[in-house]
Amino acid sequence: MSGCTRNLAWVVASLLVACSSEGLDPMPEPQAVSSQAGGFHARWQPSVAPLPLNESFDATLWLSTGANGVPIEGAQVSVDCRMPAHRHGMLQEVEVSDEGHGRYRVLGLLCHMPGRWVLHVDLTRGAITERAQFDLVIE
Amino acid sequence: MRTTRGIAGLLVIGAGVLLLVDRTEPMNPALARLSPLPPTPSDPTNRWADDARAIRLGHWLFFDPRLSLDRSVSCATCHDPALAFTDGKPLAQTLGVGTRKTPTILNTAHSRWFFWDGRADSLWAQATEPIENPLEMGMNRLALAHRVYAETDLREAYQALFGSLPELHLRNRFPAHARPVPDDPEHSDAVAWKRMSEQDRESINRFYSNLGKALAAYESKLIRADSPFDRYVTSLAAGDAEGGGHLSDSAKRGLELFLGRGSCTTCHSGPTLSDLEFHNNQVPTADGRPPTDPGRFEGARLVKADPFNGAGTFSDDSQGAAAARVRRLKVDSVGWGEFKTPSLRNLTGRAPYFHAGQMADLESVLHFYSTLEGASGQSHHQENVLRPLDLSAEESADLLGFLLSLEGQPLDPLWTSAPPGPGFRRHP
Numbered sequence: 001m002s003g004c005t006r007n008l009a010w011v012v013a014s015l016l017v018a019c020s021s022e023g024l025d026p027m028p029e030p031q032a033v034s035s036q037a038g039g040f041h042a043r044w045q046p047s048v049a050p051l052p053l054n055e056s057f058d059a060t061l062w063l064s065t066g067a068n069g070v071p072i073e074g075a076q077v078s079v080d081c082r083m084p085a086h087r088h089g090m091l092q093e094v095e096v097s098d099e100g101h102g103r104y105r106v107l108g109l110l111c112h113m114p115g116r117w118v119l120h121v122d123l124t125r126g127a128i129t130e131r132a133q134f135d136l137v138i139e
Numbered sequence: 140m141r142t143t144r145g146i147a148g149l150l151v152i153g154a155g156v157l158l159l160v161d162r163t164e165p166m167n168p169a170l171a172r173l174s175p176l177p178p179t180p181s182d183p184t185n186r187w188a189d190d191a192r193a194i195r196l197g198h199w200l201f202f203d204p205r206l207s208l209d210r211s212v213s214c215a216t217c218h219d220p221a222l223a224f225t226d227g228k229p230l231a232q233t234l235g236v237g238t239r240k241t242p243t244i245l246n247t248a249h250s251r252w253f254f255w256d257g258r259a260d261s262l263w264a265q266a267t268e269p270i271e272n273p274l275e276m277g278m279n280r281l282a283l284a285h286r287v288y289a290e291t292d293l294r295e296a297y298q299a300l301f302g303s304l305p306e307l308h309l310r311n312r313f314p315a316h317a318r319p320v321p322d323d324p325e326h327s328d329a330v331a332w333k334r335m336s337e338q339d340r341e342s343i344n345r346f347y348s349n350l351g352k353a354l355a356a357y358e359s360k361l362i363r364a365d366s367p368f369d370r371y372v373t374s375l376a377a378g379d380a381e382g383g384g385h386l387s388d389s390a391k392r393g394l395e396l397f398l399g400r401g402s403c404t405t406c407h408s409g410p411t412l413s414d415l416e417f418h419n420n421q422v423p424t425a426d427g428r429p430p431t432d433p434g435r436f437e438g439a440r441l442v443k444a445d446p447f448n449g450a451g452t453f454s455d456d457s458q459g460a461a462a463a464r465v466r467r468l469k470v471d472s473v474g475w476g477e478f479k480t481p482s483l484r485n486l487t488g489r490a491p492y493f494h495a496g497q498m499a500d501l502e503s504v505l506h507f508y509s510t511l512e513g514a515s516g517q518s519h520h521q522e523n524v525l526r527p528l529d530l531s532a533e534e535s536a537d538l539l540g541f542l543l544s545l546e547g548q549p550l551d552p553l554w555t556s557a558p559p560g561p562g563f564r565r566h567p
Contacts, residue, residue: 092467
Protein backbone atom coordinates (compact mmCIF):
# COMPACT_ATOMS: atom_id res chain seq x y z
CA MET A 1 0.00 0.00 0.00
CA SER A 2 1.46 3.38 -0.99
CA GLY A 3 1.82 6.22 1.51
CA CYS A 4 -0.93 8.13 -0.31
CA THR A 5 -3.29 5.17 -0.06
CA ARG A 6 -2.50 4.71 3.62
CA ASN A 7 -3.25 8.37 4.27
CA LEU A 8 -6.53 8.18 2.39
CA ALA A 9 -7.48 5.02 4.25
CA TRP A 10 -6.76 6.75 7.56
CA VAL A 11 -8.96 9.72 6.54
CA VAL A 12 -11.80 7.40 5.51
CA ALA A 13 -11.49 5.44 8.74
CA SER A 14 -11.57 8.68 10.72
CA LEU A 15 -14.66 9.82 8.85
CA LEU A 16 -16.41 6.53 9.50
CA VAL A 17 -15.54 6.69 13.20
CA ALA A 18 -16.81 10.27 13.28
CA CYS A 19 -20.07 9.15 11.68
CA SER A 20 -20.57 6.13 13.90
CA SER A 21 -19.82 7.94 17.14
CA GLU A 22 -22.12 10.85 16.41
CA GLY A 23 -24.66 11.27 19.17
CA LEU A 24 -22.79 9.15 21.69
CA ASP A 25 -21.81 10.84 24.92
CA PRO A 26 -18.53 9.56 26.36
CA MET A 27 -18.48 9.00 30.10
CA PRO A 28 -17.14 12.18 31.72
CA GLU A 29 -14.00 12.18 33.79
CA PRO A 30 -14.73 12.11 37.51
CA GLN A 31 -15.24 15.59 38.95
CA ALA A 32 -13.26 16.48 42.05
CA VAL A 33 -13.69 19.09 44.78
CA SER A 34 -12.39 19.76 48.24
CA SER A 35 -14.78 19.92 51.17
CA GLN A 36 -15.81 23.39 52.28
CA ALA A 37 -13.64 23.15 55.40
CA GLY A 38 -10.79 21.58 53.47
CA GLY A 39 -10.71 18.39 55.52
CA PHE A 40 -11.34 15.95 52.70
CA HIS A 41 -11.26 15.59 48.95
CA ALA A 42 -14.13 14.07 46.95
CA ARG A 43 -14.36 12.77 43.40
CA TRP A 44 -17.57 11.49 41.90
CA GLN A 45 -18.60 9.80 38.68
CA PRO A 46 -22.21 9.11 37.71
CA SER A 47 -23.18 5.80 36.09
CA VAL A 48 -24.67 7.51 33.04
CA ALA A 49 -23.99 10.52 30.85
CA PRO A 50 -25.59 12.91 30.36
CA LEU A 51 -27.35 12.98 33.72
CA PRO A 52 -30.91 11.87 33.06
CA LEU A 53 -34.00 13.91 33.82
CA ASN A 54 -36.42 12.16 36.17
CA GLU A 55 -34.74 8.75 35.95
CA SER A 56 -32.85 6.98 38.68
CA PHE A 57 -29.08 6.69 38.33
CA ASP A 58 -26.15 5.59 40.48
CA ALA A 59 -22.69 7.00 41.10
CA THR A 60 -19.30 6.23 42.56
CA LEU A 61 -17.58 8.45 45.10
CA TRP A 62 -13.92 8.45 46.05
CA LEU A 63 -13.03 10.16 49.32
CA SER A 64 -9.53 10.96 50.49
CA THR A 65 -7.70 13.29 52.83
CA GLY A 66 -6.49 15.40 49.88
CA ALA A 67 -6.06 15.37 46.11
CA ASN A 68 -3.27 12.82 46.50
CA GLY A 69 -4.12 11.92 50.06
CA VAL A 70 -5.00 8.80 51.97
CA PRO A 71 -8.31 7.08 51.10
CA ILE A 72 -10.96 7.59 53.77
CA GLU A 73 -12.51 4.27 54.76
CA GLY A 74 -15.31 3.40 57.13
CA ALA A 75 -16.65 6.94 57.39
CA GLN A 76 -20.30 7.83 57.77
CA VAL A 77 -21.22 9.28 54.37
CA SER A 78 -24.55 10.72 53.32
CA VAL A 79 -25.42 12.00 49.86
CA ASP A 80 -28.33 14.18 48.78
CA CYS A 81 -29.25 16.52 45.93
CA ARG A 82 -30.96 19.87 46.28
CA MET A 83 -32.46 22.25 43.73
CA PRO A 84 -31.63 25.71 45.11
CA ALA A 85 -33.90 27.71 42.79
CA HIS A 86 -36.92 25.63 43.78
CA ARG A 87 -35.92 25.18 47.41
CA HIS A 88 -36.48 21.45 47.39
CA GLY A 89 -34.46 18.29 47.13
CA MET A 90 -34.88 14.82 45.77
CA LEU A 91 -37.94 12.78 46.58
CA GLN A 92 -36.05 9.70 47.62
CA GLU A 93 -33.28 8.72 49.99
CA VAL A 94 -29.92 7.75 48.55
CA GLU A 95 -28.23 4.51 49.60
CA VAL A 96 -24.48 4.76 50.21
CA SER A 97 -22.27 1.73 50.76
CA ASP A 98 -18.56 1.59 51.61
CA GLU A 99 -16.67 -0.52 49.07
CA GLY A 100 -13.27 -0.03 50.71
CA HIS A 101 -10.14 1.90 49.74
CA GLY A 102 -12.07 5.20 49.95
CA ARG A 103 -14.59 4.14 47.31
CA TYR A 104 -18.32 4.47 48.04
CA ARG A 105 -21.23 3.25 45.93
CA VAL A 106 -24.19 5.66 45.69
CA LEU A 107 -27.55 4.18 44.64
CA GLY A 108 -30.84 5.88 43.83
CA LEU A 109 -30.09 9.44 42.73
CA LEU A 110 -33.08 10.93 40.90
CA CYS A 111 -33.40 14.57 39.82
CA HIS A 112 -37.02 14.94 38.79
CA MET A 113 -36.94 18.47 37.39
CA PRO A 114 -34.74 20.22 34.82
CA GLY A 115 -32.32 22.88 36.02
CA ARG A 116 -29.39 23.32 38.38
CA TRP A 117 -28.99 20.85 41.23
CA VAL A 118 -26.33 20.63 43.93
CA LEU A 119 -25.01 17.26 45.07
CA HIS A 120 -24.10 17.25 48.76
CA VAL A 121 -21.59 14.81 50.19
CA ASP A 122 -21.58 14.94 53.97
CA LEU A 123 -18.77 13.09 55.70
CA THR A 124 -18.87 12.45 59.42
CA ARG A 125 -15.78 11.34 61.33
CA GLY A 126 -16.19 11.36 65.08
CA ALA A 127 -17.81 14.61 66.13
CA ILE A 128 -16.99 16.44 62.91
CA THR A 129 -19.16 16.60 59.81
CA GLU A 130 -17.91 18.28 56.67
CA ARG A 131 -19.61 18.91 53.34
CA ALA A 132 -18.35 18.84 49.77
CA GLN A 133 -20.70 19.81 46.97
CA PHE A 134 -20.85 19.46 43.21
CA ASP A 135 -22.94 21.45 40.76
CA LEU A 136 -25.11 19.39 38.40
CA VAL A 137 -27.19 20.54 35.45
CA ILE A 138 -30.16 18.45 34.40
CA GLU A 139 -31.48 19.29 30.94
CA MET B 140 -4.04 3.42 -8.59
CA ARG B 141 -7.33 1.58 -8.82
CA THR B 142 -7.23 1.16 -5.02
CA THR B 143 -6.53 4.86 -4.53
CA ARG B 144 -9.47 5.80 -6.77
CA GLY B 145 -11.70 3.42 -4.87
CA ILE B 146 -10.72 4.89 -1.53
CA ALA B 147 -11.11 8.40 -2.91
CA GLY B 148 -14.62 7.41 -3.96
CA LEU B 149 -15.31 6.20 -0.43
CA LEU B 150 -13.95 9.48 0.87
CA VAL B 151 -16.43 11.40 -1.29
CA ILE B 152 -19.28 9.18 -0.05
CA GLY B 153 -18.11 9.60 3.54
CA ALA B 154 -17.92 13.37 3.16
CA GLY B 155 -21.40 13.31 1.64
CA VAL B 156 -22.68 11.40 4.66
CA LEU B 157 -21.13 13.98 6.92
CA LEU B 158 -22.70 16.79 4.95
CA LEU B 159 -26.08 15.09 5.25
CA VAL B 160 -25.57 14.69 8.99
CA ASP B 161 -24.55 18.32 9.28
CA ARG B 162 -27.63 19.51 7.40
CA THR B 163 -30.00 17.72 9.76
CA GLU B 164 -30.92 20.12 12.56
CA PRO B 165 -31.16 18.32 15.89
CA MET B 166 -34.64 18.49 17.35
CA ASN B 167 -35.11 20.53 20.51
CA PRO B 168 -34.39 17.92 23.22
CA ALA B 169 -37.24 19.24 25.38
CA LEU B 170 -39.63 18.64 22.48
CA ALA B 171 -38.19 15.25 21.61
CA ARG B 172 -38.75 14.10 25.20
CA LEU B 173 -42.51 14.71 24.91
CA SER B 174 -43.18 12.28 22.09
CA PRO B 175 -43.96 9.58 21.24
CA LEU B 176 -45.69 7.86 24.11
CA PRO B 177 -43.57 4.70 24.46
CA PRO B 178 -45.06 1.22 24.73
CA THR B 179 -46.84 0.56 28.00
CA PRO B 180 -44.18 -0.23 30.61
CA SER B 181 -44.18 -3.69 32.11
CA ASP B 182 -45.07 -4.11 35.75
CA PRO B 183 -42.90 -6.87 37.24
CA THR B 184 -44.84 -6.62 40.51
CA ASN B 185 -47.88 -8.03 38.66
CA ARG B 186 -47.08 -11.29 36.92
CA TRP B 187 -50.59 -11.30 35.44
CA ALA B 188 -50.26 -7.87 33.85
CA ASP B 189 -49.86 -9.14 30.30
CA ASP B 190 -51.88 -12.34 30.65
CA ALA B 191 -54.83 -12.35 28.23
CA ARG B 192 -56.96 -14.30 30.71
CA ALA B 193 -56.30 -11.72 33.43
CA ILE B 194 -57.14 -8.91 31.01
CA ARG B 195 -60.47 -10.60 30.23
CA LEU B 196 -61.26 -11.16 33.90
CA GLY B 197 -60.26 -7.60 34.83
CA HIS B 198 -62.38 -6.17 32.04
CA TRP B 199 -65.37 -8.11 33.29
CA LEU B 200 -64.81 -7.15 36.92
CA PHE B 201 -64.31 -3.47 36.07
CA PHE B 202 -67.90 -3.17 34.95
CA ASP B 203 -69.39 -5.54 37.57
CA PRO B 204 -71.29 -3.82 40.43
CA ARG B 205 -70.98 -6.96 42.54
CA LEU B 206 -67.63 -5.59 43.64
CA SER B 207 -69.55 -3.10 45.82
CA LEU B 208 -71.26 -4.18 49.03
CA ASP B 209 -74.79 -3.17 47.96
CA ARG B 210 -74.22 -4.24 44.32
CA SER B 211 -74.88 -0.70 43.09
CA VAL B 212 -71.43 0.58 42.10
CA SER B 213 -68.76 -0.72 39.76
CA CYS B 214 -65.36 0.76 38.93
CA ALA B 215 -66.97 2.12 35.76
CA THR B 216 -69.50 4.10 37.79
CA CYS B 217 -66.84 6.69 38.61
CA HIS B 218 -64.45 5.85 35.80
CA ASP B 219 -67.03 6.31 33.06
CA PRO B 220 -65.64 5.54 29.58
CA ALA B 221 -67.87 8.27 28.14
CA LEU B 222 -66.15 10.87 30.34
CA ALA B 223 -62.54 9.87 29.67
CA PHE B 224 -62.86 7.38 32.54
CA THR B 225 -63.75 10.08 35.08
CA ASP B 226 -67.14 11.02 36.55
CA GLY B 227 -67.27 14.67 35.49
CA LYS B 228 -67.74 15.86 39.08
CA PRO B 229 -65.48 18.12 41.14
CA LEU B 230 -65.36 15.57 43.95
CA ALA B 231 -65.87 11.82 43.59
CA GLN B 232 -69.43 10.92 44.51
CA THR B 233 -70.77 7.39 44.83
CA LEU B 234 -71.85 6.00 48.22
CA GLY B 235 -70.59 9.25 49.72
CA VAL B 236 -68.74 12.37 48.64
CA GLY B 237 -64.97 12.12 48.58
CA THR B 238 -62.40 14.84 49.06
CA ARG B 239 -60.77 14.74 45.63
CA LYS B 240 -61.58 14.58 41.93
CA THR B 241 -61.84 11.17 40.26
CA PRO B 242 -58.71 10.95 38.10
CA THR B 243 -58.79 9.45 34.64
CA ILE B 244 -57.33 5.99 34.15
CA LEU B 245 -56.50 6.63 30.50
CA ASN B 246 -52.74 5.98 30.04
CA THR B 247 -52.46 5.46 33.79
CA ALA B 248 -50.25 2.41 33.28
CA HIS B 249 -47.48 4.92 32.52
CA SER B 250 -47.67 6.30 36.07
CA ARG B 251 -45.04 5.93 38.77
CA TRP B 252 -47.44 6.59 41.66
CA PHE B 253 -51.23 6.31 41.81
CA PHE B 254 -53.99 8.49 43.30
CA TRP B 255 -53.56 12.26 43.59
CA ASP B 256 -51.33 11.72 46.63
CA GLY B 257 -49.47 8.69 45.27
CA ARG B 258 -50.50 6.41 48.13
CA ALA B 259 -50.24 3.37 45.84
CA ASP B 260 -47.19 2.42 43.80
CA SER B 261 -48.79 0.09 41.28
CA LEU B 262 -51.98 -0.06 39.29
CA TRP B 263 -53.00 -3.28 41.04
CA ALA B 264 -52.47 -1.86 44.51
CA GLN B 265 -54.49 1.19 43.48
CA ALA B 266 -57.35 -0.97 42.23
CA THR B 267 -57.89 -2.58 45.64
CA GLU B 268 -58.51 0.66 47.53
CA PRO B 269 -61.78 2.07 46.13
CA ILE B 270 -63.46 -1.31 46.62
CA GLU B 271 -63.09 -0.99 50.40
CA ASN B 272 -63.51 2.77 50.66
CA PRO B 273 -66.83 3.39 52.50
CA LEU B 274 -67.37 6.50 50.34
CA GLU B 275 -66.84 4.57 47.11
CA MET B 276 -67.78 0.88 46.85
CA GLY B 277 -68.22 0.16 50.56
CA MET B 278 -67.06 -3.44 50.30
CA ASN B 279 -64.68 -5.37 52.57
CA ARG B 280 -62.33 -8.08 51.38
CA LEU B 281 -64.01 -10.89 53.38
CA ALA B 282 -67.47 -10.05 52.07
CA LEU B 283 -66.03 -9.92 48.56
CA ALA B 284 -64.29 -13.27 49.00
CA HIS B 285 -67.55 -14.84 50.20
CA ARG B 286 -69.39 -13.32 47.24
CA VAL B 287 -66.89 -14.65 44.73
CA TYR B 288 -67.01 -18.04 46.49
CA ALA B 289 -70.83 -18.16 46.45
CA GLU B 290 -71.57 -16.92 42.95
CA THR B 291 -70.71 -19.57 40.39
CA ASP B 292 -69.63 -17.36 37.50
CA LEU B 293 -67.33 -15.29 39.70
CA ARG B 294 -65.88 -18.35 41.44
CA GLU B 295 -65.22 -20.24 38.20
CA ALA B 296 -63.65 -17.19 36.55
CA TYR B 297 -61.40 -16.54 39.54
CA GLN B 298 -60.32 -20.16 40.01
CA ALA B 299 -59.64 -20.69 36.31
CA LEU B 300 -56.91 -18.10 36.57
CA PHE B 301 -55.66 -18.02 40.13
CA GLY B 302 -56.50 -21.50 41.46
CA SER B 303 -58.43 -22.41 44.59
CA LEU B 304 -60.06 -19.89 46.86
CA PRO B 305 -59.49 -20.10 50.62
CA GLU B 306 -61.81 -22.45 52.58
CA LEU B 307 -64.46 -19.80 52.88
CA HIS B 308 -67.17 -22.25 54.03
CA LEU B 309 -65.33 -22.37 57.39
CA ARG B 310 -67.10 -19.40 58.95
CA ASN B 311 -65.25 -19.74 62.24
CA ARG B 312 -62.07 -18.89 60.35
CA PHE B 313 -63.46 -16.56 57.68
CA PRO B 314 -66.03 -14.08 59.08
CA ALA B 315 -68.68 -12.54 56.85
CA HIS B 316 -67.16 -9.07 57.08
CA ALA B 317 -63.58 -8.13 57.83
CA ARG B 318 -60.82 -5.85 56.54
CA PRO B 319 -57.91 -3.91 57.96
CA VAL B 320 -58.97 -0.41 59.05
CA PRO B 321 -55.70 1.27 60.06
CA ASP B 322 -57.29 4.57 61.07
CA ASP B 323 -60.05 2.94 63.18
CA PRO B 324 -58.83 -0.21 64.94
CA GLU B 325 -62.11 -0.45 66.91
CA HIS B 326 -64.19 -0.77 63.74
CA SER B 327 -66.06 -4.12 63.70
CA ASP B 328 -64.39 -5.04 60.39
CA ALA B 329 -60.98 -4.32 61.90
CA VAL B 330 -61.72 -6.34 65.04
CA ALA B 331 -62.89 -9.31 62.95
CA TRP B 332 -59.81 -9.00 60.76
CA LYS B 333 -57.50 -8.99 63.75
CA ARG B 334 -59.16 -12.13 65.16
CA MET B 335 -58.30 -14.13 62.04
CA SER B 336 -55.10 -16.15 61.98
CA GLU B 337 -52.14 -14.60 60.19
CA GLN B 338 -52.23 -17.43 57.65
CA ASP B 339 -55.92 -16.85 56.86
CA ARG B 340 -55.39 -13.11 56.58
CA GLU B 341 -52.60 -13.78 54.13
CA SER B 342 -54.79 -16.10 52.03
CA ILE B 343 -57.48 -13.42 51.85
CA ASN B 344 -54.92 -10.76 50.98
CA ARG B 345 -53.64 -13.03 48.23
CA PHE B 346 -57.19 -13.34 46.86
CA TYR B 347 -57.76 -9.61 47.12
CA SER B 348 -54.46 -8.66 45.49
CA ASN B 349 -55.19 -11.13 42.66
CA LEU B 350 -58.42 -9.27 41.89
CA GLY B 351 -56.44 -6.03 41.87
CA LYS B 352 -53.93 -7.55 39.47
CA ALA B 353 -56.67 -8.64 37.07
CA LEU B 354 -58.25 -5.17 37.17
CA ALA B 355 -54.83 -3.63 36.52
CA ALA B 356 -54.25 -5.95 33.57
CA TYR B 357 -57.42 -4.58 31.96
CA GLU B 358 -56.74 -0.95 32.89
CA SER B 359 -53.29 -1.12 31.32
CA LYS B 360 -55.01 -1.58 27.95
CA LEU B 361 -56.65 1.85 28.20
CA ILE B 362 -53.98 3.70 26.25
CA ARG B 363 -54.67 6.57 23.90
CA ALA B 364 -51.58 7.70 21.98
CA ASP B 365 -50.61 8.81 18.47
CA SER B 366 -52.10 12.28 18.85
CA PRO B 367 -51.78 15.04 16.23
CA PHE B 368 -48.91 16.36 18.33
CA ASP B 369 -47.12 12.99 18.14
CA ARG B 370 -47.58 12.93 14.38
CA TYR B 371 -46.23 16.47 14.18
CA VAL B 372 -43.09 15.48 16.10
CA THR B 373 -42.65 12.36 13.98
CA SER B 374 -42.84 14.47 10.83
CA LEU B 375 -40.33 16.97 12.20
CA ALA B 376 -37.96 14.14 13.05
CA ALA B 377 -38.31 12.87 9.49
CA GLY B 378 -37.12 16.22 8.20
CA ASP B 379 -40.45 17.86 7.37
CA ALA B 380 -40.06 21.35 8.76
CA GLU B 381 -43.83 21.86 8.57
CA GLY B 382 -44.49 18.86 10.79
CA GLY B 383 -46.77 17.25 8.23
CA GLY B 384 -49.46 19.85 8.80
CA HIS B 385 -50.56 18.02 11.94
CA LEU B 386 -50.64 21.17 14.08
CA SER B 387 -52.38 24.44 13.32
CA ASP B 388 -50.29 27.61 13.40
CA SER B 389 -51.99 28.50 16.66
CA ALA B 390 -51.11 25.14 18.22
CA LYS B 391 -47.50 25.54 17.08
CA ARG B 392 -47.34 28.91 18.80
CA GLY B 393 -48.87 27.29 21.86
CA LEU B 394 -46.19 24.59 21.77
CA GLU B 395 -43.50 27.25 21.60
CA LEU B 396 -45.00 28.94 24.67
CA PHE B 397 -45.28 25.58 26.41
CA LEU B 398 -41.58 24.86 25.89
CA GLY B 399 -40.41 28.44 26.32
CA ARG B 400 -41.82 31.32 28.33
CA GLY B 401 -44.50 29.17 29.93
CA SER B 402 -41.85 26.83 31.41
CA CYS B 403 -44.59 24.21 31.45
CA THR B 404 -42.07 21.39 31.01
CA THR B 405 -40.68 22.18 34.44
CA CYS B 406 -43.40 19.81 35.68
CA HIS B 407 -45.14 18.57 32.51
CA SER B 408 -42.06 16.82 31.14
CA GLY B 409 -41.65 13.41 29.53
CA PRO B 410 -43.89 11.55 27.11
CA THR B 411 -46.95 11.61 29.36
CA LEU B 412 -46.45 15.38 29.73
CA SER B 413 -46.10 14.80 33.46
CA ASP B 414 -43.01 14.31 35.59
CA LEU B 415 -45.09 11.65 37.40
CA GLU B 416 -44.25 13.36 40.70
CA PHE B 417 -45.85 15.87 43.06
CA HIS B 418 -46.02 19.65 43.34
CA ASN B 419 -47.89 22.33 45.21
CA ASN B 420 -49.10 24.65 42.47
CA GLN B 421 -51.14 26.81 44.85
CA VAL B 422 -54.45 26.12 43.15
CA PRO B 423 -57.22 27.99 45.02
CA THR B 424 -59.42 25.84 47.22
CA ALA B 425 -63.07 25.56 46.27
CA ASP B 426 -64.20 27.55 49.33
CA GLY B 427 -61.34 30.04 49.31
CA ARG B 428 -60.08 28.87 52.70
CA PRO B 429 -56.48 27.77 53.33
CA PRO B 430 -55.83 24.25 52.03
CA THR B 431 -56.19 21.42 54.53
CA ASP B 432 -55.44 18.40 52.36
CA PRO B 433 -51.98 17.04 53.25
CA GLY B 434 -51.60 15.48 49.78
CA ARG B 435 -48.25 13.83 49.16
CA PHE B 436 -47.05 14.14 52.76
CA GLU B 437 -49.72 11.65 53.83
CA GLY B 438 -49.56 9.70 50.56
CA ALA B 439 -45.85 8.98 50.99
CA ARG B 440 -46.42 7.66 54.50
CA LEU B 441 -49.31 5.48 53.34
CA VAL B 442 -47.55 3.92 50.36
CA LYS B 443 -44.53 2.98 52.45
CA ALA B 444 -46.84 1.26 54.96
CA ASP B 445 -49.03 -0.40 52.32
CA PRO B 446 -48.77 -4.23 52.47
CA PHE B 447 -49.63 -4.21 48.77
CA ASN B 448 -46.66 -2.04 47.80
CA GLY B 449 -43.91 -3.18 45.44
CA ALA B 450 -41.68 -4.37 48.28
CA GLY B 451 -44.42 -6.34 50.02
CA THR B 452 -45.36 -10.01 50.27
CA PHE B 453 -47.91 -9.76 47.48
CA SER B 454 -45.59 -8.11 44.98
CA ASP B 455 -44.29 -10.44 42.28
CA ASP B 456 -40.97 -8.58 42.27
CA SER B 457 -40.35 -7.62 45.87
CA GLN B 458 -36.62 -7.07 45.31
CA GLY B 459 -36.89 -5.15 42.04
CA ALA B 460 -36.92 -1.52 40.96
CA ALA B 461 -40.42 -0.80 42.28
CA ALA B 462 -39.43 -2.16 45.67
CA ALA B 463 -36.32 0.03 45.74
CA ARG B 464 -38.38 3.05 44.77
CA VAL B 465 -40.84 2.71 47.62
CA ARG B 466 -38.11 1.74 50.09
CA ARG B 467 -36.13 4.88 49.24
CA LEU B 468 -39.13 7.22 49.15
CA LYS B 469 -38.85 10.15 51.57
CA VAL B 470 -41.68 11.07 53.90
CA ASP B 471 -41.00 14.77 54.11
CA SER B 472 -43.09 17.71 55.29
CA VAL B 473 -42.10 19.39 52.02
CA GLY B 474 -44.72 17.12 50.47
CA TRP B 475 -47.54 18.73 52.42
CA GLY B 476 -50.16 20.05 49.98
CA GLU B 477 -48.47 18.53 46.95
CA PHE B 478 -50.48 16.59 44.35
CA LYS B 479 -49.49 14.50 41.39
CA THR B 480 -48.76 16.29 38.13
CA PRO B 481 -51.55 15.09 35.82
CA SER B 482 -50.77 13.96 32.30
CA LEU B 483 -51.84 16.51 29.71
CA ARG B 484 -52.69 13.84 27.17
CA ASN B 485 -56.39 13.32 26.49
CA LEU B 486 -57.71 16.29 28.46
CA THR B 487 -61.05 16.40 26.66
CA GLY B 488 -63.86 15.03 28.79
CA ARG B 489 -61.85 15.20 32.02
CA ALA B 490 -63.33 18.45 33.33
CA PRO B 491 -63.40 19.80 35.94
CA TYR B 492 -59.65 20.00 36.49
CA PHE B 493 -57.13 19.85 39.36
CA HIS B 494 -57.17 17.56 42.38
CA ALA B 495 -60.43 18.85 43.81
CA GLY B 496 -62.05 19.84 40.53
CA GLN B 497 -61.45 23.51 41.30
CA MET B 498 -61.47 24.66 37.64
CA ALA B 499 -64.49 24.07 35.44
CA ASP B 500 -62.65 24.11 32.13
CA LEU B 501 -59.24 24.44 30.51
CA GLU B 502 -59.74 28.15 29.92
CA SER B 503 -60.01 28.60 33.70
CA VAL B 504 -56.86 26.54 34.22
CA LEU B 505 -54.93 28.75 31.79
CA HIS B 506 -56.37 31.89 33.41
CA PHE B 507 -55.06 30.68 36.77
CA TYR B 508 -51.54 30.10 35.44
CA SER B 509 -51.69 33.45 33.67
CA THR B 510 -52.65 35.43 36.77
CA LEU B 511 -52.24 33.14 39.83
CA GLU B 512 -55.50 34.76 40.91
CA GLY B 513 -56.63 33.35 44.24
CA ALA B 514 -53.43 31.32 44.71
CA SER B 515 -53.67 29.47 47.97
CA GLY B 516 -50.15 30.31 49.15
CA GLN B 517 -47.18 28.10 49.63
CA SER B 518 -48.20 26.70 53.00
CA HIS B 519 -45.60 24.22 54.27
CA HIS B 520 -44.02 23.93 50.87
CA GLN B 521 -41.30 26.32 49.81
CA GLU B 522 -41.02 25.27 46.17
CA ASN B 523 -40.61 28.41 44.18
CA VAL B 524 -41.66 27.60 40.64
CA LEU B 525 -44.77 29.54 39.76
CA ARG B 526 -44.79 33.00 38.22
CA PRO B 527 -47.84 34.60 36.58
CA LEU B 528 -47.49 34.01 32.84
CA ASP B 529 -49.43 37.15 31.88
CA LEU B 530 -50.86 35.50 28.79
CA SER B 531 -52.66 37.56 26.20
CA ALA B 532 -55.99 36.27 24.92
CA GLU B 533 -54.26 35.08 21.77
CA GLU B 534 -51.55 33.29 23.77
CA SER B 535 -54.16 31.55 25.91
CA ALA B 536 -55.94 30.42 22.76
CA ASP B 537 -52.64 29.17 21.34
CA LEU B 538 -51.84 27.17 24.45
CA LEU B 539 -55.33 25.72 24.44
CA GLY B 540 -54.87 24.77 20.80
CA PHE B 541 -51.68 22.94 21.69
CA LEU B 542 -53.29 21.14 24.64
CA LEU B 543 -56.15 19.96 22.44
CA SER B 544 -53.64 18.54 19.96
CA LEU B 545 -52.70 15.97 22.61
CA GLU B 546 -55.82 13.86 22.07
CA GLY B 547 -54.79 10.33 21.23
CA GLN B 548 -56.54 7.97 18.89
CA PRO B 549 -59.86 6.64 20.26
CA LEU B 550 -59.85 3.38 22.16
CA ASP B 551 -61.12 0.23 20.51
CA PRO B 552 -64.82 0.18 21.52
CA LEU B 553 -64.18 -3.31 22.82
CA TRP B 554 -62.55 -1.78 25.91
CA THR B 555 -65.18 0.84 26.68
CA SER B 556 -68.16 -1.31 27.52
CA ALA B 557 -68.91 -4.29 29.70
CA PRO B 558 -68.19 -7.69 28.16
CA PRO B 559 -70.89 -10.34 28.58
CA GLY B 560 -68.56 -12.48 30.66
CA PRO B 561 -64.93 -13.24 31.49
CA GLY B 562 -64.56 -15.47 28.43
CA PHE B 563 -65.76 -12.87 25.93
CA ARG B 564 -64.39 -14.19 22.63
CA ARG B 565 -63.65 -10.91 20.86
CA HIS B 566 -60.74 -10.27 23.18
CA PRO B 567 -57.38 -10.49 21.51
